[in-house]
Amino acid sequence: MSDWRSRLPQVRGRYSFDASMADQTWFRVGGTADVLYKPADLDDLVHFLKNRPASVPLYVVGAGSNLLVRDGGVRGIVIRLGRGFSTIERDGLFVTVGAAALDRTVAMSCGQWGLSGLEFLVGVPGTIGGAVKMNAGCYGSETKDRLVWADILDFEGTLHRLTPDQLAMTYRHTNLRPDQIVVAAQFRCDEGDSAQILSRLDQLLAEREASQPVKGRTGGSTFRNPDGQSAWKLIDDAGCRGLMMGQAQVSEKHTNFLLNTDRCLAADLESLGELVRRKVKETSGHDLHWEIVRIGEKD
Ligand SMILES: Cc1cc2nc3c(=O)[nH]c(=O)nc-3n(C[C@H](O)[C@H](O)[C@H](O)COP(=O)(O)OP(=O)(O)OC[C@H]3O[C@@H](n4cnc5c(N)ncnc54)[C@H](O)[C@@H]3O)c2cc1C
Numbered sequence: 001m002s003d004w005r006s007r008l009p010q011v012r013g014r015y016s017f018d019a020s021m022a023d024q025t026w027f028r029v030g031g032t033a034d035v036l037y038k039p040a041d042l043d044d045l046v047h048f049l050k051n052r053p054a055s056v057p058l059y060v061v062g063a064g065s066n067l068l069v070r071d072g073g074v075r076g077i078v079i080r081l082g083r084g085f086s087t088i089e090r091d092g093l094f095v096t097v098g099a100a101a102l103d104r105t106v107a108m109s110c111g112q113w114g115l116s117g118l119e120f121l122v123g124v125p126g127t128i129g130g131a132v133k134m135n136a137g138c139y140g141s142e143t144k145d146r147l148v149w150a151d152i153l154d155f156e157g158t159l160h161r162l163t164p165d166q167l168a169m170t171y172r173h174t175n176l177r178p179d180q181i182v183v184a185a186q187f188r189c190d191e192g193d194s195a196q197i198l199s200r201l202d203q204l205l206a207e208r209e210a211s212q213p214v215k216g217r218t219g220g221s222t223f224r225n226p227d228g229q230s231a232w233k234l235i236d237d238a239g240c241r242g243l244m245m246g247q248a249q250v251s252e253k254h255t256n257f258l259l260n261t262d263r264c265l266a267a268d269l270e271s272l273g274e275l276v277r278r279k280v281k282e283t284s285g286h287d288l289h290w291e292i293v294r295i296g297e298k299d
Pocket of ligand 1: 026059060061062063064065066067081123124125126127128129130131132133135136137138180181182183212213214215218219220293
């Protein structure tokens, strides 16, 4: 065992050594992390950050729904927030949520409370931490539209409460650095009719299933939409629909989604993505930029 792994602080959460990152991501690919740490709660995470071996790299992941972990795995410690960060509480029109709560669960809870505004989250399969970091959005709404504040922990264990303006939230982007962990967030909703909101949620889920490979091993939108353009259309026009590399495929259903069709390597997915970028550049002149976050080492 590496020297630093025997010097990890004692925590109430759980360490897993040589943990499969394929098990932590929607793509189901990727090597192992030296250590996967699941903190029990905020105090446990702060204690870990203040006492961890210095100079060992740290990474934060959520539900792994926008994440490609490379085949060589992650050298260092991967932090994944769990049950201790999944509360969803209502106070009037305000909803305060732990960063590990699933977006869909938050949308459903709001629907049951008759609170509207967060319906768009129902089809985003990540956590609230990932939604804040990526400024997740769809159907013309974005996380920033409803966010009041987010509590951010830095790697020294200090908590900061930041507003959407301070987070500089723009299309699928914030100024959060990789060494900042979202631990909670508060949203502002409007009063609505519970039955109507719940029926709208069902409708959004059905629309999604019809238009995206939501049951596949995918990472969501692969590339950001260039200004005024749709990435899926540029990819389609470049003749990439259904294109394969190894076991990786450009989805037939939605061309901005890559799929692990079987026992695919992360390298297949990444190389296929790069091939798509080259083809789009050749046919349309547009540069596509990865929305999917890639971490870890190549094999
Ligand atoms: C089928 C499918 C459909 C999707 N549809 C949409 C959509 O409509 N709109 C949309 O915006 N996205 C969509 N996505 C992408 C994805 O769900 C979102 O980007 C989501 O917000 C990612 O959250 P996550 O918890 O899975 O984060 P991960 O994928 O685990 O991580 C993504 C990034 O967020 C960071 N991160 C995660 N948690 C934290 C935290 N607590 N603190 C700090 N940083 C953190 C990670 O370090 C990484 O940089 C889709 C994905 C899939 C698979």
